[in-house]
Amino acid sequence: MGINLEYLFIWTYNGYFSDDMKKTLVFLLTFLIINTIGFNFIYSWDDCPFGEKDSSCVYPGDCGKYIDTNNNRICDRSEPSPLTNQKETPTVPIELNLPEIKGSTIKTMTLEEVAKAYSIDTQDLMESLRINVSPKTKVESLRPYGITNSMVKEKAEALFIESNKRRYGENAVINSTHQLESIESKNSLEKILKEDLLVTFGLMILGILYFFRFKRKEIRYFALGISLVYLGFIRGGCLCVVGSLQQLSLYLIGAIKGNYLYWLMLFFLPLGVTILFGRIFCGYACPIGAWQQFLNDIGTKLTKFRMPHKLDKILKYFKYLFALVIVGVVFYSRYPFFQKIDPFSYLFGFNFTLYGIISIAIVSGTSLLISRPFCRYICPYGAVLAIFSKFSIYKIKMKNGCKKCTLCDRVCETDAIANGNLDQAECIRCKKCIDSCKFGILK
Ligand code: SF4
Ligand code: SF4
Known part of the structure; x- marks a missing residue:
């Protein structure tokens, strides 16, 4: 032709x-x-x-x-002609029933199946959830991305309403058994992140004030308590700063999308504070650190076991290796596997599977014996902070005249002091060494 x-x-x-x-x-x-x-x-x-x-x-x-x-x-x-439509149904309301699917059912469905159930596009659903995964991914597998079953349900409902409003305009009447005003979740991920970010920031400020100004150590335990109860158990560890290294990697390779400003802030805010003052986040605001800290405080009353310095020196390099493995696996598989193996995501999420129970028992039992084992040997974010802490602007200094009494060495929560040397990378600014030194050598 x-x-x-x-x-x-x-x-x-x-x-x-x-x-x-x-x-x-x-x-x-x-x-x-x-x-x-x-x-x-x-x-x-x-x-x-x-x-x-x-x-x-x-x-x-x-x-x-x-x-x-x-x-x-x-x-x-598959649509009637708009011309016919206009003539035939100019003002007749079109009643549409919002699909009612229970959260427990959604959990077992794939994204594709959810989209089909709501007559929406799978790609649109993934866009609104800001993820880029296979349409065959099950909803329950999205938890490591910070996406809950109810978030998927709410986004699917919102898209169902939006597409029908677009199609039928004001004629569309959506029937639902629940309030449509609450379609946009009050607990959407960004809102949670914003609030938790503020709490984290507040706890770090409290930590800085305690370190430089206050004397009463109850203030530190107050900060750790808030972190454990609120960020840990109430928020279900949703704000996982420890996992933020992984989230950042996922964001960089485009596996999660959209306005991930909060994830980025989550990663960079404690890092910025570390560059200025050292690992204040670890010492005052991390719920994972708090859990281990409280357990070890109980443990030290029962046993006097301490990790031998030589072994500690070798084991602490494992966290750097682990951080590299996490980034490597995320880049390779585009899957946030860390949450799958992190015992704290099971603890704070009250997810007591067999693996969950065993891993929580191991990390908790070890914390009774050794101070902060996860922080010192495993935590990938701790590894990042440790690198920057080495170059922090403020450092705890040891003046000349150390009497080698080892008082500071014995109270240090991370075994950062050995043979009169202080390892800035491991120090979490708990201030116990400064308070314990009778000769004012540490400042
Ligand atoms: S090392 Fe990791 S787990 Fe420990 S307090 Fe720091 S960020 Fe939290
Ligand atoms: S005791 Fe001193 S060196 Fe050890 S973590 Fe606390 S502040 Fe740092």
């Missing part, structure tokens, strides 16, 4: 036809072009070869002839 038209133009131009014939040909060509453009709009409604009707075929369609001239992500061939 294209070749014939080309010849037609050449012949017309070269004078093969009379003027009258040329006019007729131009008229016919114009008619043909306008019809070809208009054809799809006029004739592509309600003529699905697969018999799809009532706006049932969503992007990308089933037959390879998907066409969407009104941009509503529904194939025109």
